[in-house]
Amino acid sequence: GEGLVEALVSATGGKMVSCQVTGPLGKKVRASYGLLGDDQGRTAVIEMAAASGLALVPREQRNPLLTTTYGTGELIREALDAGCRRIIVGIGGSATNDGGAGMAQSLGIRLLDDQGKDIPWGGAGLLQLERIDASGLDPRIQECEIVVASDVANPLCGPQGAAHVYGPQKGATPEMVIELDRGLARLAEVVRRDLGVEVLNVPGAGAAGGLGAGLMAFLGAKMRPGIELVLEAVELERKMAGAQLVFTGEGQINFQSAYGKVPVGVAQLAKRRGLPVIAVVGSIGSGAEAVYEKGIDAIVSIMNRPMALEEALVKENATKLLADASARTMMLLKLGSTIPAWD
Numbered sequence: 025g026e027g028l029v030e031a032l033v034s035a036t037g038g039k040m041v042s043c044q045v046t047g048p049l050g051k052k053v054r055a056s057y058g059l060l061g062d063d064q065g066r067t068a069v070i071e072m073a074a075a076s077g078l079a080l081v082p083r084e085q086r087n088p089l090l091t092t093t094y095g096t097g098e099l100i101r102e103a104l105d106a107g108c109r110r111i112i113v114g115i116g117g118s119a120t121n122d123g124g125a126g127m128a129q130s131l132g133i134r135l136l137d138d139q140g141k142d143i144p145w146g147g148a149g150l151l152q153l154e155r156i157d158a159s160g161l162d163p164r165i166q167e168c169e170i171v172v173a174s175d176v177a178n179p180l181c182g183p184q185g186a187a188h189v190y191g192p193q194k195g196a197t198p199e200m201v202i203e204l205d206r207g208l209a210r211l212a213e214v215v216r217r218d219l220g221v222e223v224l225n226v227p228g229a230g231a232a233g234g235l236g237a238g239l240m241a242f243l244g245a246k247m248r249p250g251i252e253l254v255l256e257a258v259e260l261e262r263k264m265a266g267a268q269l270v271f272t273g274e275g276q277i278n279f280q281s282a283y284g285k286v287p288v289g290v291a292q293l294a295k296r297r298g299l300p301v302i303a304v305v306g307s308i309g310s311g312a313e314a315v316y317e318k319g320i321d322a323i324v325s326i327m328n329r330p331m332a333l334e335e336a337l338v339k340e341n342a343t344k345l346l347a348d349a350s351a352r353t354m355m356l357l358k359l360g361s362t363i364p365a366w367d
Contacts, residue, residue: 028114029058032069034256037061043076044093048119067110068103072096073117073185081119086195088121092145097130104164114173115232121147121204121210124238132160150207156218174252175285178230180237181209186230208234215241251289270294275306291319
């Protein structure tokens with residue numbers, strides 16, 4: 025999700041590149057991608073959220089039936105134009121549920137209806153899909169290694185799929201979720217028939233509204249846990265040497281976190297060294313207790329009173345809330361050290 029590019033560029037001494045692309049609602053937006061510094065800029069790292077992210081869509085306009093990943097494809101093309109032949113695509117924080125259809129269209133693949141016309145952008149357009157023509161795919165893709173950095177293992181469709189798990193946070197009503205799920209199932213069916221690629225039940229295919237499936241099907245991408253890429257780049261395991269306690273964090277920790285998001289990735293690395301882990305988070309959501317089985321020992325919310333999300337996200341407020349919560353946590357740890365052990 026957000027922060028992947030900055031983390032990898034910083035860790036490798038790379039640089040940021042800004043360009044104009046198509047946003048999730050079809051309007052032009054400014055987006056940045058990174059060129060890593062440890063291989064002379066031949067590797068690009070892209071956040072799909074920079075071009076197709078939920079933060080780019082006002083709350084009242086969120087509708088995954090309409091939002092598109094077209095701009096993510098444009099970012100990939102910008103990286104190709106810069107000479108990159110290894111591209112890491114982070115696929116967290118999406119506003120979309122189009123299975124990567126827009127991304128594919130921007131790179132030359134045609135997704136056609138029963139009249140031979142291009143299907144419209146958005147998750148709803150997938151219901152009209154009858155045929156895929158991949159003959160126009162940018163030929164440079166064949167020269168590339170494309171790595172998908174994802175923190176979730178959800179399949180494309182079904183109760184744990186993209187539409188049902190993530191659709192509501194992108195503005196989908198229960199009725200829309202059913203329609204979106206049908207569209208992704210149709211995409212998987214046509215991809216299997218026309219491209220010979222099976223994506224329906226591949227772990228991670230449902231990430232970013234099915235963009236995981238689209239990157240694998242259309243660009244031959246390989247999935248890899250995003251947390252692994254970041255932990256390697258920042259050498260976190262080496263930095264844990266000599267530590268006694270590990271802190272990690274997330275905006276909201278909930279049932280989704282147990283599917284391999286950052287806090288669990290950090291916790292699993294810490295457990296190799298037998299270290300306790302505390303997650304300091306913005307808020308605690310439904311099903312958060314699942315992370316206790318994944319290596320996190322305690323959760324601390326930074327919220328000290330009821331407040332609107334918009335207020336909590338103001339940088340000055342968030343900084344103070346985090347500092348205060350951290351201080352309270354350390355006071356409790358200090359108190360605990362004075363209490364005799366009990367069973």
